[in-house]
Amino acid sequence: MLLPNCAVLPYNTLDNIYCIAQLGETEPILCLSEQLSKMMRYSMSMKQNIVPLRRELGHMENYISILNIRFDDRIRLENRIPPPLYDAMVLKLSLQPLAENAWQHGLVFQEDRQGAITLDARVEGQVLLLYVENDGAPIPPDRCDQLNARFARVHYGAANYDSGHGIALENINNRLKLTFGADYGLRLENRAEGGCRVILRLPLRMAGPAAGEN
Numbered sequence: 001m002l003l004p005n006c007a008v009l010p011y012n013t014l015d016n017i018y019c020i021a022q023l024g025e026t027e028p029i030l031c032l033s034e035q036l037s038k039m040m041r042y043s044m045s046m047k048q049n050i051v052p053l054r055r056e057l058g059h060m061e062n063y064i065s066i067l068n069i070r071f072d073d074r075i076r077l078e079n080r081i082p083p084p085l086y087d088a089m090v091l092k093l094s095l096q097p098l099a100e101n102a103w104q105h106g107l108v109f110q111e112d113r114q115g116a117i118t119l120d121a122r123v124e125g126q127v128l129l130l131y132v133e134n135d136g137a138p139i140p141p142d143r144c145d146q147l148n149a150r151f152a153r154v155h156y157g158a159a160n161y162d163s164g165h166g167i168a169l170e171n172i173n174n175r176l177k178l179t180f181g182a183d184y185g186l187r188l189e190n191r192a193e194g195g196c197r198v199i200l201r202l203p204l205r206m207a208g209p210a211a212g213e214n
Contacts, residue, residue, distance in 0.1 A: 031065065032069055035063075038058075038062050042059050052086065053087070053089070053121075059093070076116045078118040087206050087207040088202075101198075102133075102134035107136040115135060115136050116134065116135045117133070125204075127201060127203065128202045151188075152185075173185045183201070184202055186201075187201070
């Protein structure tokens with residue numbers, strides 16, 4: 001069964017709320033509770049599987065806000081996506097797991113500096129390309145090649161990796177291909193300046209008048 005990779009987040013956030021409450025700090029608790037509530041409402045709504053990009057961006061921003069409360073503003077989110085593309089239709093719950101993957105496997109080990117997650121997009125014909133980049137640790141080249149080879153097709157069985165790196169990505173890739181077709185999905189690249197880049201390839205479809213509803 002292919003599920004979005006977001007089930008563990010509420011439990012981690014509730015743990016954070018409990019720990020902060022023990023310190024008697026109320027403002028972070030209010031912020032965490034608000035962001036968690038927004039994320040859970042969005043994740044649990046079953047009305048749409050395809051949503052405007054602006055809604056995915058909002059969901060990712062809520063997630064980054066939670067991480068920054070927990071980890072003292074160690075993530076800088078840079079959004080370079082052209083605003084006209086905010087109405088492009090994308091797979092629901094496809095961006096936040098990529099931010100989570102960037103944090104867990106690229107940025108979390110950089111305790112001495114703030115890390116960046118950068119979002120960008122461009123259109124090639126009738127194809128929308130979304131980029132999620134980080135300036136953390138690169139992916140070992142052999143692992144990058146292994147993951148890209150698996151992303152070429154749908155895998156229904158459990159991924160067999162030595163670590164969690166790749167499981168969430170493969171889940172998203174499977175969902176993209178099953179939703180839009182074999183020509184779409186994910187690809188990984190290491191950046192020349194450091195860190196790595198995930199590229200989502202989707203058909204270009206723009207939102208209609210009612211597409212912003214949950």
